[in-house]
Amino acid sequence: MNELLKIEHLEKYYGNGPSVTKAIDDLSFTVKQGEFIGIMGASGSGKTTLLNCISTIDTASAGHIYLMDTDLTEIPESELARFRRRNLGFIFQHFNLLDTLTIGENIALALTINKTSVHEIDVRVRQIAVQLGINDILHKFPYQTSGGQQQRCACARAMVNDPKLILADEPTGALDSRSSQMLLDTIQSMNEQLNATILMVTHDAFSASYTKRVLFLKDGRIFNEFYRGTKSRKQFFNEILDVMALLGGDLFDVL
Numbered sequence: 001m002n003e004l005l006k007i008e009h010l011e012k013y014y015g016n017g018p019s020v021t022k023a024i025d026d027l028s029f030t031v032k033q034g035e036f037i038g039i040m041g042a043s044g045s046g047k048t049t050l051l052n053c054i055s056t057i058d059t060a061s062a063g064h065i066y067l068m069d070t071d072l073t074e075i076p077e078s079e080l081a082r083f084r085r086r087n088l089g090f091i092f093q094h095f096n097l098l099d100t101l102t103i104g105e106n107i108a109l110a111l112t113i114n115k116t117s118v119h120e121i122d123v124r125v126r127q128i129a130v131q132l133g134i135n136d137i138l139h140k141f142p143y144q145t146s147g148g149q150q151q152r153c154a155c156a157r158a159m160v161n162d163p164k165l166i167l168a169d170e171p172t173g174a175l176d177s178r179s180s181q182m183l184l185d186t187i188q189s190m191n192e193q194l195n196a197t198i199l200m201v202t203h204d205a206f207s208a209s210y211t212k213r214v215l216f217l218k219d220g221r222i223f224n225e226f227y228r229g230t231k232s233r234k235q236f237f238n239e240i241l242d243v244m245a246l247l248g249g250d251l252f253d254v255l
């Protein structure tokens with residue numbers, strides 16, 4: 001597998017002088033094409049900051065973030081929005097579907113903004129909707145669909161522009177356990193069937209157990225990392241719980 005994302009000596013400070021906070025502290029790791037990686041850590045360990053730097057929403061204080069050959073820390077401000085629309089897909093905790101647009105229009109949004117032709121938008125939206133099992137509700141508005149269908153719409157929207165990398169920020173954070181499981185199954189199938197590369201930030205051991213590798217952050221650094229390999233999801237889940245216990249009570253506080 002090829003290297004898709006390379007984080008090199010990343011640092012992010014907030015504030016300055018005596019009140020400086022080192023949110024990310026000399027962090028380096030790589031993600032290969034086709035990986036599904038989970039980022040875990042206690043509250044304040046730097047997960048959101050890392051995600052914001054990778055998604056180019058925030059700027060790094062030092063270091064580099066390469067997505068294939070592009071150094072994200074070097075992209076001019078004026079080109080960032082376009083870069084994000086073309087290369088990244090996002091799945092948020094609250095799905096952020098627009099109520100006044102149909103499911104099909106919500107999925108098509110990034111393509112519409114990118115001025116993709118109407119025919120191509122139609123083909124791509126239908127293709128991803130079939131893959132995620134929502135092709136019969138494209139004409140409906142979000143309020144006319146179930147929570148599970150809305151989740152799959154959010155996943156389809158993240159996938160429709162064929163992004164190099166999908167970033168998921170606590171995607172199950174606001175869901176009950178059944179909906180969480182359905183969403184995780186969908187995200188897993190995006191990775192396994194559609195070959196999407198996914199980086200997911202989560203507090204939750206159950207969510208993390210769907211990934212192929214988990215990085216644990218502590219004080220902006222990598223505290224531990226391990227691969228699922230041939231382990232069952234249940235075994236991986238138990239292993240994740242063990243590391244959380246090792247990290248101490250602060251992680252459990254937020255479960």
Ligand SMILES: Nc1ncnc2c1ncn2[C@@H]1O[C@H](COP(=O)(O)OP(=O)(O)OP(=O)(O)O)[C@@H](O)[C@H]1O
Pocket residue numbers: 014015021022023041042043044045046047048049050
């Ligand atoms: N805008 C900001 N200004 C100052 N400090 C910040 C800012 N954003 C984050 N921090 C600090 O940076 C550190 C990392 O925060 P971050 O939000 O990345 O953690 P997190 O792991 O995502 O936490 P949580 O799980 O609670 O969302 C924390 O000490 C936090 O207080």
